[in-house]
Amino acid sequence: MKFGILVNEGPYTHQATDTAYQFAKAAIDKGHSVDRVFFYHDGVNNSSALTEPPQDDRNIVARWTKLAEEHGVDLVVCVAAALRRGIKDDNLAAGFRISGLGQLVESGIQSDRLVVFGD
Amino acid sequence: MDEDVSGTVKKFMFVNRKAPYGTIYALESLEVVLISAAFDQDVSLVFCDDGVYQLKKGQQTKAAGMKNFSPTFRALEGYDIEKLYVEKESLEARGLTEDDLLVDVTVMSSAEMADMMAEQDVVISF
Numbered sequence: 192m193k194f195g196i197l198v199n200e201g202p203y204t205h206q207a208t209d210t211a212y213q214f215a216k217a218a219i220d221k222g223h224s225v226d227r228v229f230f231y232h233d234g235v236n237n238s239s240a241l242t243e244p245p246q247d248d249r250n251i252v253a254r255w256t257k258l259a260e261e262h263g264v265d266l267v268v269c270v271a272a273a274l275r276r277g278i279k280d281d282n283l284a285a286g287f288r289i290s291g292l293g294q295l296v297e298s299g300i301q302s303d304r305l306v307v308f309g310d
Numbered sequence: 311m312d313e314d315v316s317g318t319v320k321k322f323m324f325v326n327r328k329a330p331y332g333t334i335y336a337l338e339s340l341e342v343v344l345i346s347a348a349f350d351q352d353v354s355l356v357f358c359d360d361g362v363y364q365l366k367k368g369q370q371t372k373a374a375g376m377k378n379f380s381p382t383f384r385a386l387e388g389y390d391i392e393k394l395y396v397e398k399e400s401l402e403a404r405g406l407t408e409d410d411l412l413v414d415v416t417v418m419s420s421a422e423m424a425d426m427m428a429e430q431d432v433v434i435s436f
Binding site for chain 1 (some may be wrong): 317318320322334335338340342346347348351371431432433434435436
């Protein structure tokens with residue numbers, strides 16, 4: 192099955208981002224495809240290259256980057272939501288790209304299922 | 311994802327569950343709704359829980375220093391977005407009636423709402 196994923200919350204404060212990642216990974220491991228993960232609302236904070244969690248904790252941003260590198264998942268950050276929260280190309284982590292909301296609607300149209308993770 | 315999406319019409323339902331001001335969920339959700347209309351999709355909006363306050367008449371946001379985007383709901387018609395559903399139980403729990411709302415809506419029970427959600431292709435909740 193072709194999945195699209197929407198992440199609406201930021202890292203560490205909300206479980207949504209961890210669950211979204213685990214879901215994406217499990218789906219891919221089972222042979223499904225995750226074509227795009229769209230980051231909206233505080234979800235855009237998942238893409239900050241400035242994120243530096245303590246060594247003994249998971250690095251949520253780096254984890255997404257790895258997912259993109261290994262499985263070609265398209266990580267898209269909403270431009271308007273990103274600018275509101277101080278995310279620009281200057282501090283965008285590898286594997287992410289900034290684009291418009293049309294990419295989310297497109298993902299809804301092209302995927303068999305669009306799965307939303309938020310509060 | 312470079313396949314052509316033109317011509318594909320899916321049933322998109324946006325479920326609004328949060329109060330309009332104080333957090334940005336409602337405003338940013340409205341932005342997605344407008345974009346989906348530009349993609350010529352079959353769009354409907356649901357308002358439940360505190361989301362019913364998004365349609366409450368007479369919002370005054372000046373003192374709170376927030377942009378008043380409530381008039382945008384009146385403009386939805388111009389984007390051919392005319393399916394607005396409000397959950398009856400949520401209205402009643404908050405002492406509101408249809409007369410308190412700034413646009414024409416269809417009020418339905420949570421059971422009817424569930425049936426309608428089951429018919430959708432894409433359900434996005436905020």
